Amino acid sequence: MAEYTKPLPAISTLNQPYWDGLKQRQMVLPCCAACEAVWYPPTPFCPDCWSRDFRWQAVSGRGVVNSWVVFHQAYFSSFKDDLPYSVAEVELEEGPRLLTNLVEVANEDITRGMPVEVVFDDVTDEVTLAKFRPRKG
Amino acid sequence: MPVGNLKDVAAVCGVGHTAYGRKMNRSQIDLAGEAIRNALDDAGLGRDDLDGLIVSFGTPIGADADTLAYALGLKLRAYNQTWAHGRFTASSLQWAAMMVGAGLANVVACMASISFSGFRKPMMGGSGDAEGAREAGGGHGEDPVFGMTSPGAGAALVARKYFDRFGATSEQLAAVAVAFRKHAALNPNAVMQTPISVEDHQNSRFVCEPLHLLDYCLINDGAACVLVTTQERARDMAKRPVCISGMQGLPAGRQEFIWTYPGFGTSQQTAFDYIPGPQLVYEMADVSPRDVDALFTYDAFSILAWTALERFGFCGQGEAAAFTQDGRIELGGELPMNTNGGLMSEGHIMGWNHQVEIVRQLRAECGERQIPNAQRIQWANAYGDSLIYSAG
Numbered sequence: 001m002a003e004y005t006k007p008l009p010a011i012s013t014l015n016q017p018y019w020d021g022l023k024q025r026q027m028v029l030p031c032c033a034a035c036e037a038v039w040y041p042p043t044p045f046c047p048d049c050w051s052r053d054f055r056w057q058a059v060s061g062r063g064v065v066n067s068w069v070v071f072h073q074a075y076f077s078s079f080k081d082d083l084p085y086s087v088a089e090v091e092l093e094e095g096p097r098l099l100t101n102l103v104e105v106a107n108e109d110i111t112r113g114m115p116v117e118v119v120f121d122d123v124t125d126e127v128t129l130a131k132f133r134p135r136k137g
Numbered sequence: 138m139p140v141g142n143l144k145d146v147a148a149v150c151g152v153g154h155t156a157y158g159r160k161m162n163r164s165q166i167d168l169a170g171e172a173i174r175n176a177l178d179d180a181g182l183g184r185d186d187l188d189g190l191i192v193s194f195g196t197p198i199g200a201d202a203d204t205l206a207y208a209l210g211l212k213l214r215a216y217n218q219t220w221a222h223g224r225f226t227a228s229s230l231q232w233a234a235m236m237v238g239a240g241l242a243n244v245v246a247c248m249a250s251i252s253f254s255g256f257r258k259p260m261m262g263g264s265g266d267a268e269g270a271r272e273a274g275g276g277h278g279e280d281p282v283f284g285m286t287s288p289g290a291g292a293a294l295v296a297r298k299y300f301d302r303f304g305a306t307s308e309q310l311a312a313v314a315v316a317f318r319k320h321a322a323l324n325p326n327a328v329m330q331t332p333i334s335v336e337d338h339q340n341s342r343f344v345c346e347p348l349h350l351l352d353y354c355l356i357n358d359g360a361a362c363v364l365v366t367t368q369e370r371a372r373d374m375a376k377r378p379v380c381i382s383g384m385q386g387l388p389a390g391r392q393e394f395i396w397t398y399p400g401f402g403t404s405q406q407t408a409f410d411y412i413p414g415p416q417l418v419y420e421m422a423d424v425s426p427r428d429v430d431a432l433f434t435y436d437a438f439s440i441l442a443w444t445a446l447e448r449f450g451f452c453g454q455g456e457a458a459a460f461t462q463d464g465r466i467e468l469g470g471e472l473p474m475n476t477n478g479g480l481m482s483e484g485h486i487m488g489w490n491h492q493v494e495i496v497r498q499l500r501a502e503c504g505e506r507q508i509p510n511a512q513r514i515q516w517a518n519a520y521g522d523s524l525i526y527s528a529g
Contacts (some may be wrong), residue, residue, distance in 0.1 A: 010272070032390070079284040089278075099283050100283055
């Protein structure tokens with residue numbers, strides 16, 4: 001594998017289970033034991049009811065494109081060869097939204113509301129990223 | 138009304154700034170000192186009259202408050218500083234109003250000195266995007282892992298959703314850039330004074346699509362300073378006071394995303410149809426949006442003019458695209474906006490240049506770009522904070 005030079009996530013005690021889950025081909029998010037809210041990014045308090053009692057729950061990995069952008073400027077030299085590359089905000093079926101790169105779709109074919117599903121990209125031995133591709137209906 | 142109503146308690150007694158430009162090769166302390174001295178001169182005050190300081194954008198692009206006190210030999214009783222973002226203009230002025238109202242200081246300089254060229258490194262995107270790696274992410278939706286970096290990318294995310302949701306277009310958004318440039322053409326201190334057309338806007342390169350280069354603010358050097366004191370003291374100073382008649386703070390939480398209003402459905406906001414509720418800034422000043430003679434807003438990106446207009450009820454949700462056409466936000470229009478040229482064309486002094494212009498408009502000092510008989514001007518932002526200034 002060629003050396004991976006793009007920015008890597010800041011893995012901490014807050015989000016370690018999220019990244020461990022992706023490595024094991026599963027997206028898990030914090031789910032409140034008191035009110036069942038599911039949230040992203042991982043934080044130690046339920047943002048709805050303020051309970052600190054939560055579990056890591058597998059989510060569907062399915063969602064829709066809520067909005068997206070296409071970068072034409074290389075802010076990171078490591079992304080230069082990808083220009084123009086898209087970044088999408090995906091709304092998961094469970095509600096939380098996250099930023100990601102779309103794969104298996106041309107920039108001009110991206111639409112708002114497009115159904116997508118997670119794919120797992122092992123970018124280093126330690127880090128797997130959640131990217132998304134179009135899915136049928 | 139809240140206990141301790143601050144309507145018209147505080148006033149601006151002086152404004153000052155430097156030349157604005159690209160690659161000025163001047164020290165941040167030098168820029169700051171000149172802006173403060175010019176503001177004191179404007180008020181007819183001397184250095185020792187200044188006993189408070191709030192800096193809204195410090196290191197690494199600006200000079201920090203403690204450094205300025207030391208380097209300029211100030212004798213401060215109270216100072217404060219926000220972190221390195223432009224969003225804290227109103228917050229700084231609100232703190233200053235509270236400081237003079239509570240007697241913590243008599244005259245407070247609120248300001249930023251900016252030297253993007255002096256820093257010589259990326260600050261707000263790419264390898265300089267330290268906030269993108271914060272626990273729980275960046276302040277404008279940054280996530281560098283996916284190449285999502287720079288404040289403009291978050292604005293592009295809002296613009297794309299706005300276009301799709303309300304059937305608006307980039308050509309319509311061009312009207313904002315064109316209007317502000319038209320204003321800058323009347324402003325000798327503006328960095329960009331050459332008029333632009335909708336076609337120029339459309340032909341400018343994409344930075345983060347759907348935003349073009351001409352949807353972005355400038356990156357430049359310069360400093361601007363606003364002196365706040367009590368209205369009572371201001372009446373004995375050199376210039377007519379400009380009163381701070383209404384204010385509301387900077388909201389935050391999961392229903393907020395910096396570049397738009399609640400309900401928009403970006404980041405973790407719940408999606409719903411936004412209808413503005415009662416807003417403290419209007420209640421305190423006892424006016425409505427119809428009563429203001431001009432609107433100034435933090436135009437880091439053109440789309441922020443649209444979301445600010447809708448957030449404060451100048452038009453309904455989804456209507457700003459049409460509202461900003463046909464010269465309505467230009468001088469001579471129904472609601473002139475950013476008559477200085479804004480961050481997009483006068484220069485990026487973190488909104489402090491806008492405050493200088495508001496004060497001068499209310500003192501009728503703006504020459505060719507004067508709004509006739511301007512009595513009340515609002516500073517109101519996509520991110521929800523606001524001030525209403527009145528001619529004293």
